[in-house]
Amino acid sequence: MSEPSTRGATTAGTTGTARGHSAGAFDVRNVIAALIGFYGVVLTVYGLVDSDNGEARTGGVNANLWTGLAMLVFAAAFALWSWLRPIVVDPTQVHPEGEGTDDGSGGH
Numbered sequence: 001m002s003e004p005s006t007r008g009a010t011t012a013g014t015t016g017t018a019r020g021h022s023a024g025a026f027d028v029r030n031v032i033a034a035l036i037g038f039y040g041v042v043l044t045v046y047g048l049v050d051s052d053n054g055e056a057r058t059g060g061v062n063a064n065l066w067t068g069l070a071m072l073v074f075a076a077a078f079a080l081w082s083w084l085r086p087i088v089v090d091p092t093q094v095h096p097e098g099e100g101t102d103d104g105s106g107g108h
Contacts, residue, residue, distance in 0.1 A: 027082050027086070027087050029078050029079075029081060029082040030078075030079065030082050032075075032078050033075045033076075033078035033079040033082065034075070036071050036074055036075040036078070037071070037072060037075030037076075037079075039068075039071055040068045040069070040070075040071030040072035040074070040075055041068070041072065042068070043064045043065070043067050043068030043071060044064075044065060044068030044069055044072065045068075046064050046068070047062050047063075047064035047065025047066070047067075047068055048065060050064065053065070
């Protein structure tokens, strides 16, 4: 299994033992890209295969096809943005000096 990518990211102030990792699939930009991309694919396919695509209502434009293609471009831009500029999670900021860790005692 390979290490998560931290390309283009810096972790200033960290020591050699604490190394940051990218948010990966939990980055909200990936979730947005996946959802918009899914709907973009659905609209693009629907715009291509629908025989009565409603061009009379939209002034002769296949709105489903063009909207689906625009959504695919938008999703690709978000995915590219997330890939080029990943969010790096600093492990010392997640649980600094043992704060917020659960010792299993059930106490607060």
